[in-house]
Amino acid sequence: xxxxxxxxxxxxxxxxxxxxxxxxxxxxxxxxxxxxxxxxxxxxxxxxxxxxxxxxxxxxxxxxxxxxxxxxxxxxxxxxxxxxxxxxxxxxxxxxxxxxx
Amino acid sequence: xxxxxxxxxxxxxxxxxxxxxxxxxxxxxxxxxxxxxxxxxxxxxxxxxxxxxxxxxxxxxxxxxxxxxxxxxxxxxxxxxxxxxxxxxxxxxxxxxxxxxxxxxxxxxxxxxxxxxxxxxxxxxxxxxxxxxxxxxxxxxxxxxxxxxxxxxxxxxxxxxxxxxxxxxxxxxxxxxxxxxxxxxxxxxxxxxxxxxxxxxxxxxx
Numbered sequence: 166x167x168x169x170x171x172x173x174x175x176x177x178x179x180x181x182x183x184x185x186x187x188x189x190x191x192x193x194x195x196x197x198x199x200x201x202x203x204x205x206x207x208x209x210x211x212x213x214x215x216x217x218x219x220x221x222x223x224x225x226x227x228x229x230x231x232x233x234x235x236x237x238x239x240x241x242x243x244x245x246x247x248x249x250x251x252x253x254x255x256x257x258x259x260x261x262x263x264x265x266x
Numbered sequence: 267x268x269x270x271x272x273x274x275x276x277x278x279x280x281x282x283x284x285x286x287x288x289x290x291x292x293x294x295x296x297x298x299x300x301x302x303x304x305x306x307x308x309x310x311x312x313x314x315x316x317x318x319x320x321x322x323x324x325x326x327x328x329x330x331x332x333x334x335x336x337x338x339x340x341x342x343x344x345x346x347x348x349x350x351x352x353x354x355x356x357x358x359x360x361x362x363x364x365x366x367x368x369x370x371x372x373x374x375x376x377x378x379x380x381x382x383x384x385x386x387x388x389x390x391x392x393x394x395x396x397x398x399x400x401x402x403x404x405x406x407x408x409x410x411x412x413x414x415x416x417x418x419x420x421x422x423x424x425x426x427x428x429x430x431x432x433x434x435x436x437x438x439x440x441x442x443x444x445x446x447x448x449x450x451x452x453x454x455x456x457x458x459x460x461x462x463x464x465x466x467x468x469x470x471x472x
Contacts, residue, residue, distance in 0.1 A: 168388065169381050171319070174282050176377035178289055178308075180370040185293035187366045190353050193343055197292055197305050200336060204312050207328075215319040219389055222396055225324050226406045232324075232331050233418045237425030239336045243343040244432035250347045251435075257353055 171212035179205035192246045192256045196239065203235045278318055285311040298344055306337050323400050 178201055185198035207228045214224020250256050288307035295301045309332040316325035396402045407415045 168386055170278065170282075171315070172381040173378055174285065174315070176374055176381065177286055179377070180374040181286070181289045181293055183373065184366055184370045188363050189293065191298050193340060193347065194293075194298060194301060196343075197301060197340060200305065200332070201289055201292065201308065204308065204332075207324075208312060208315060211316055211319050211321045211324055215321065216388055217386065219320075220396065222321075222399060222402055223406065225321050225399065225403060226411055228321075228324050229327060229403070230414060230418055232327055233422065236331050236336055237421055239339055240429040241425050241432070243339055244429040246343060247346060247433045250349075254349075256347050256349065259353070259356060 168212055168216040171208060175205045175208040175212070178202075178208065190258050192249070192258055192261070193243070195258060196242045196246065199242070200235060200239065203231060203238075207231050274318060277314070281311045281314045281318070285315070299341075302337065302340050302344055305340065306333050309333050309337065320396075321399060323403055 182198045182202035182205060185201065186195055189195055189198065210224040210228040210231065212224075214222050214228075218224060246256065249261065253260065285308055288304045288311065291304040292301040292308060295304070309328060313325040313328040316322075316328060
């Protein structure tokens with residue numbers, strides 16, 4: 166098993182996440198794409214921790230921090246989606262023109 | 267190649283195909299509920315990849331936090347905003363999708379060449395040096411990463427309070443405050459749903 170396989174897999178997952186982030190129109194699916202991208206980052210961190218720093222696993226520490234921040238981000242993001250849905254009565258990303266000049 | 271390496275390669279292939287397939291399903295499927303359930307498949311296969319990378323605690327935390335908390339939260343959000351709406355047609359949407367796909371493929375090609383060209387300074391020691399990753403992670407958390415650890419707990423508290431503030435309903439307006447008959451000290455100052463719909467019929471939204 167080589168490090169490059171894991172890095173390529175993480176890069177593919179990250180690119181899928183970017184595609185879903187830009188093209189999807191449902192606001193919940195945008196949050197799911199962000200979760201995909203955070204998981205790709207975590208896979209990179211754990212792979213580096215296993216292959217470059219196996220005696221002193223600092224990458225896993227950082228991946229635990231990333232998991233924490235991802236959970237907080239999911240909670241706040243879904244609360245924002247609920248608030249926008251209650252005000253605007255839609256979850257179409259194309260109709261969210263707040264903060265747009 | 268001995269038996270262990272063969273098992274590792276086969277399980278890596280299965281997990282990788284499962285992860286990419288379910289991730290494509292999350293992005294491309296038309297129904298949002300199906301993609302929410304496929305997201306659990308992505309998380310579980312990533313957890314299997316962590317086990318292949320000798321990270322057992324992170325694999326367990328992945329399943330607990332992502333499948334147990336984040337995915338359930340996303341399912342609840344889908345149920346709360348469950349609205350079958352047909353999106354209005356937009357001009358130039360196909361061009362936008364194709365352009366995004368081209369950009370994503372370009373980014374993947376760039377990352378792939380970077381990964382393959384770079385000479386990684388691989389550590390030659392065996393990855394089984396740390397026999398118990400939980401003990402090693404705990405030592406890291408409470409010695410040299412103590413400040414980020416405490417900051418993470420503060421961040422979780424802030425996120426919880428912020429999510430409650432953002433997602434709760436509107437406060438009672440002053441005119442309707444007298445209508446509410448039963449108010450103990452335990453009830454939050456929210457306006458009930460039927461009153462909310464009545465008042466939104468009467469007066470326009472500010």
